[in-house]
């Protein structure tokens with residue numbers, strides 16, 4: 001099956017569920033045994049649940065992995081991965097411009113627990129060479145395109161370097177989705193999604209999904225999931241399964257709208273710089289063409305010429321259609337002020353070093369008519385001229 005067909009038909013057999021055409025919601029914590037020791041496929045929902053299983057298998061298939069695991073939030077998914085593979089004394093190398101919540105988890109939990117955390121600018125692969133030459137690294141954690149400045153790292157090159165040094169390679173593929181980027185095919189071991197975003201697509205579920213390639217890693221993650229129990233509920237799994245069925249048509253519109261919006265924003269006098277990997281001027285455009293399929297994502301970020309919180313606030317206050325909200329990846333366009341929202345846990349110095357400044361706005365381009373999106377943002381930006 002091709003990708004678009006997989007999103008609709010993979011991993012589910014109506015014949016196994018009273019011919020229900022859509023995966024039923026097994027709103028159920030337990031499954032009855034007829035006798036001691038009976039071998040039945042589902043026993044207790046923390047271990048597995050039929051609705052969750054369909055979702056986990058579907059995303060595993062979309063990412064070309066061997067097994068998937070669904071959690072109650074994206075952060076619970078990242079934590080399950082790191083908790084499975086990292087121990088006190090181990091070293092993790094993570095991309096410097098990592099999602100703010102993942103940064104907080106590393107600095108406030110894992111570093112306190114004794115894990116050696118190194119943030120590195122992996123847009124320069126030589127930086128990874130340098131670290132690998134000096135330190136035994138347990139895990140390398142990538143995120144591309146990054147949040148919010150949409151920097152790219154070379155997945156295949158970094159994965160090859162890390163694996164040659166014996167490290168496990170994980171990636172946050174939330175911004176790209178498996179439609180745009182399939183990291184397991186590029187040598188990565190573990191793919192993570194905040195399914196809260198594009199996989200769900202309708203801003204009504206919080207969820208994380210992890211997919212692995214190696215059955216040995218699947219066994220370890222399954223044990224963590226059962227032991228720690230941060231699994232996703234069946235109703236949420238059904239909603240994300242529904243979202244995935246329209247992933248391709250939604251993404252095509254997100255990609256087209258974002259590409260058009262980025263082009264128009266470049267011409268606006270209140271905008272100093274547009275960050276979008278599809279633009280020829282983007283610092284990693286060539287790499288984007290190499291490793292991203294179909295398009296360059298639905299998120300566009302901008303630096304306002306007036307680099308201040310007041311200017312950013314003026315734009316936000318003057319928007320009528322586009323709402324300010326923390327998340328992204330839904331059908332509706334949203335705007336985010338990263339410095340005070342997603343990356344507020346970082347110190348001013350760290351934010352500055354990463355380019356997360358007060359006059360930075362991140363736009364999650366929805367699937368509305370592009371003219372309505374443009375009119376709204378254009379009108380709000382005009383208040384700054």
Ligand SMILES: Cc1ncc(COP(=O)(O)O)c(C=O)c1O
Nearest residue numbers: 073074075099147174194196207
């Ligand atoms: C790139 C990225 N990774 C991880 C997360 C965390 O996911 P969740 O909010 O579902 O816990 C987010 C949330 O914004 C994100 O944008």
